[in-house]
Amino acid sequence: MPRNRPYAGLPAREVALIGRLTQQRANVLKALMAVEGFVGAQALHSRMADDGSPVGLTTVYRTLNAFADAGRADVVRDDNGERLFRYRPGPDHRHYLVCTACGLSMPVDSGPVEDWVEKTARTSGFANVRHTVELAGLCPDCTQEQAPAR
Amino acid sequence: MPRNRPYAGLPAREVALIGRLTQQRANVLKALMAVEGFVGAQALHSRMADDGSPVGLTTVYRTLNAFADAGRADVVRDDNGERLFRYRPGPDHRHYLVCTACGLSMPVDSGPVEDWVEKTARTSGFANVRHTVELAGLCPDCTQEQAPAR
DNA sequence: GTTGAAGTGATAATCATTTTCATCTAGCTT
DNA sequence: AAGCTAGATGAAAATGATTATCACTTCAAC
Numbered sequence: 297m298p299r300n301r302p303y304a305g306l307p308a309r310e311v312a313l314i315g316r317l318t319q320q321r322a323n324v325l326k327a328l329m330a331v332e333g334f335v336g337a338q339a340l341h342s343r344m345a346d347d348g349s350p351v352g353l354t355t356v357y358r359t360l361n362a363f364a365d366a367g368r369a370d371v372v373r374d375d376n377g378e379r380l381f382r383y384r385p386g387p388d389h390r391h392y393l394v395c396t397a398c399g400l401s402m403p404v405d406s407g408p409v410e411d412w413v414e415k416t417a418r419t420s421g422f423a424n425v426r427h428t429v430e431l432a433g434l435c436p437d438c439t440q441e442q443a444p445a446r
Numbered sequence: 447m448p449r450n451r452p453y454a455g456l457p458a459r460e461v462a463l464i465g466r467l468t469q470q471r472a473n474v475l476k477a478l479m480a481v482e483g484f485v486g487a488q489a490l491h492s493r494m495a496d497d498g499s500p501v502g503l504t505t506v507y508r509t510l511n512a513f514a515d516a517g518r519a520d521v522v523r524d525d526n527g528e529r530l531f532r533y534r535p536g537p538d539h540r541h542y543l544v545c546t547a548c549g550l551s552m553p554v555d556s557g558p559v560e561d562w563v564e565k566t567a568r569t570s571g572f573a574n575v576r577h578t579v580e581l582a583g584l585c586p587d588c589t590q591e592q593a594p595a596r
Numbered sequence: 597g598t599t600g601a602a603g604t605g606a607t608a609a610t611c612a613t614t615t616t617c618a619t620c621t622a623g624c625t626t
Numbered sequence: 627a628a629g630c631t632a633g634a635t636g637a638a639a640a641t642g643a644t645t646a647t648c649a650c651t652t653c654a655a656c
Binding site: 317320336337338353357358374377378379389 | 644646647653
Binding site: 329338343373377379393395402404405409411412413416418420421422423424426427428429430431432433434436439 | 447573581583
């Protein structure tokens with residue numbers, strides 16, 4: 297393993313966003329990018345340990361937060377208040393339908409909401425309007441697994 | 447103070463929703479209804495203590511959760527992950543534009559979002575889709591106070 | 597290579613929320 | 627009116643995610 301290319305394989309634009317280049321951060325980012333949907337910091341931490349890239353939980357939190365601050369990750373909260381992160385390849389603003397059971401996330405066409413938000417902000421007299429839109433439910437697979445079980 | 451009418455002054459329809467009628471619950475509900483915008487459980491708890499209606503923090507949490515479960519309170523999460531509650535007079539589902547500076551909340555016409563959510567849920571194959579829509583910004587008053595200040 | 601600022605991570609601290617559990621009470625039943 | 631008991635209360639402890647500490651390590655500029 298190349299000792300001095302910790303960020304090998306990562307998109308170049310990600311590197312500049314989070315400060316110094318270290319092996320740990322590279323691993324956290326790779327792990328985050330490898331996940332399909334949203335992941336919690338703890339889940340990512342133990343997943344990395346299982347994959348042979350153990351990193352301190354503190355570092356996972358720090359890197360994830362830095363990445364979210366840089367706008368390269370979406371953050372949602374699940375019902376327990378836990379923050380879930382998701383890698384965002386592009387700079388575009390998206391909304392997702394997240395499965396509460398398996399974490400699978402499906403991008404949804406949020407055009408209508410964006411329009412509504414924009415119009416509402418304009419007519420309200422409020423400045424600097426930010427919006428949070430979260431959809432959560434049971435994905436088809438998890439619905440099947442659950443229904444016959446009872 | 448009437449010892450045997452703890453729910454005096456509360457809308458009758460609220461009574462049936464939360465089980466047994468106790469002085470403490472009545473006080474929590476009255477306190478919640480007296481608040482303009484959203485309140486956290488802790489804030490409500492200390493506000494009640496200041497007002498001379500001390501109630502255990504546990505009971506505040508329990509009552510607030512029961513009320514939210516019954517659909518009579520809206521719940522949002524602030525940036526710290528704290529849950530904020532707001533009394534909802536009618537049974538209708540509303541969304542609000544909340545001022546980040548003063549907490550003022552203004553109901554917005556959420557019809558378009560509801561439609562969009564419903565359509566998205568229907569076409570996604572997901573079951574049991576819940577949605578969270580939060581708008582936050584600076585209300586006109588706070589905008590004025592802030593702009594000239596710098 | 598030296599050096600200093602930045603990063604790491606085990607551990608402890610925080611903080612909102614939930615559990616526990618011994619005690620109390622609303623609101624029937626007799 | 628007294629008794630009964632499931633439901634309610636609340637102080638204290640537990641939980642669980644996240645953040646702060648701090649001694650130690652490492653990146654990367656010189």
